[in-house]
Amino acid sequence: MSDLLARHRAVMPNWLSLYYNEPIEIVGGKGNRVVDASGKSYLDFFAGILTNMIGYDVAEVREAVERQLATGVVHTSTVYLLRGQVELAEKIARLSGIENAKVFFTNSGTEANETALLLATYARRSDQVLAMRQSYHGRSFGAVSVTSNRSWKNSSLSPLNVHFLHGADRHLAQFRGMSDADYIAACVEDLRHVLATSVGGDVAALIAEPIQGVGGFTMAPDGLFAAYKEVLDAEGILFISDEVQTGWGRTGSAFFGIANHGVTPDMMTFAKGLGNGFAVGGVVARGDLMDGLHAVGLATFGGNPISMAAANATLDYVLDHDLQANAARTGTLIIDGLREAAPRLPVVGDIRGKGLMFAVELVDPATGEPSPALAARFMEETKKAGLLAGKGGLHGNVLRMAPPLTLTMDEAAEGLGIIVNALEVINAEVVSS
Numbered sequence: 001m002s003d004l005l006a007r008h009r010a011v012m013p014n015w016l017s018l019y020y021n022e023p024i025e026i027v028g029g030k031g032n033r034v035v036d037a038s039g040k041s042y043l044d045f046f047a048g049i050l051t052n053m054i055g056y057d058v059a060e061v062r063e064a065v066e067r068q069l070a071t072g073v074v075h076t077s078t079v080y081l082l083r084g085q086v087e088l089a090e091k092i093a094r095l096s097g098i099e100n101a102k103v104f105f106t107n108s109g110t111e112a113n114e115t116a117l118l119l120a121t122y123a124r125r126s127d128q129v130l131a132m133r134q135s136y137h138g139r140s141f142g143a144v145s146v147t148s149n150r151s152w153k154n155s156s157l158s159p160l161n162v163h164f165l166h167g168a169d170r171h172l173a174q175f176r177g178m179s180d181a182d183y184i185a186a187c188v189e190d191l192r193h194v195l196a197t198s199v200g201g202d203v204a205a206l207i208a209e210p211i212q213g214v215g216g217f218t219m220a221p222d223g224l225f226a227a228y229k230e231v232l233d234a235e236g237i238l239f240i241s242d243e244v245q246t247g248w249g250r251t252g253s254a255f256f257g258i259a260n261h262g263v264t265p266d267m268m269t270f271a272k273g274l275g276n277g278f279a280v281g282g283v284v285a286r287g288d289l290m291d292g293l294h295a296v297g298l299a300t301f302g303g304n305p306i307s308m309a310a311a312n313a314t315l316d317y318v319l320d321h322d323l324q325a326n327a328a329r330t331g332t333l334i335i336d337g338l339r340e341a342a343p344r345l346p347v348v349g350d351i352r353g354k355g356l357m358f359a360v361e362l363v364d365p366a367t368g369e370p371s372p373a374l375a376a377r378f379m380e381e382t383k384k385a386g387l388l389a390g391k392g393g394l395h396g397n398v399l400r401m402a403p404p405l406t407l408t409m410d411e412a413a414e415g416l417g418i419i420v421n422a423l424e425v426i427n428a429e430v431v432s433s
């Protein structure tokens, strides 16, 4: 065991899990590649969990942060005017499509979701919330209470009264083989039934990820959330889209993931990629909802001048280079390539994705059951070949990948080659065993 790994084990929580049999330390990065402490280079298809959104060592971001550092001001607090916050809020409000939108900046996705849930429960004077099965929304009590994945749920203690909906679980036996339209109809029927049987009085909101990140990039068929919203609107129930993974054009077909469903939500939460690694999260919400709280509030570090400099530069970069179109282009190459290879690889249970957010589900070919062991094999194989991937899904058998939006077509083809090759190696091992 390396000295750093031994020291990590001694002082870090044991639930802070590390990838790989021999975990790596990333010590350098440029473009869409990183280098570990042994000098080995990797094409990064996980981007620090979708956070290094425009890659590494980006001059525009570095220079914006350096300009802010040169002023001598790293922090002022929100009791003074913050130009970077106002500028970024104006851009996000405009891009959101939400009416009279206002923005509050936090330090993380968890804190963003807490804020959205506070706004919704306050506005509706209700502690009842709807969430999706297999969801992940963060690690605080409120965020955990709307999380629906046992591996990530440490506690059932909850400040909210939560009911979980179908919609991203069409692999379940009762839904298998259904058309999109039939599945959506079944889910809507279930939503109506939940509202008729399981709640008392008004419900505050539905919170949902357009594509479930930790859930292994499982997703509702396009149109499901529009169908849900019709039912919610009839009762005044608010809709919160958690865009922590799906925002800023990553899905290729829309700037925010929820737009793939033709829906403008009442609020969206965001974090991860916006600061290209600098800590920033937030909520963009209808102005009346944002202004509705009666007490004052702030997040001391939320939207600090450094993270705002990074986030403004990152968002400008995404827009100036039309990285949404790049996500569509490069993502299509990869997803099509994976779908082409899948029929000759019985270890592949499913390929899914949108833009630069794609996943491969690994199963035991003999039983069709999820295989976390094969997913672990894939991780080692791709590491050896110089590609970083991620793992997820309810059973830990889904390989999820989300490279920086700056991925080139050559890098997309290179990554696809490594992935398919690794799958072929694993498949051959299983078939010959």
Ligand SMILES: Cc1ncc(COP(=O)(O)O)c(C=O)c1O
Binding pocket: 107, 108, 109, 110, 111, 113, 136, 137, 138, 139, 209, 213, 214, 242, 243, 244, 245, 271, 272, 281
């Ligand atoms: C969809 C989603 N929401 C919220 C969060 C929580 O964000 P953070 O880890 O920044 O608190 C995550 C983190 O993975 C996420 O994927």
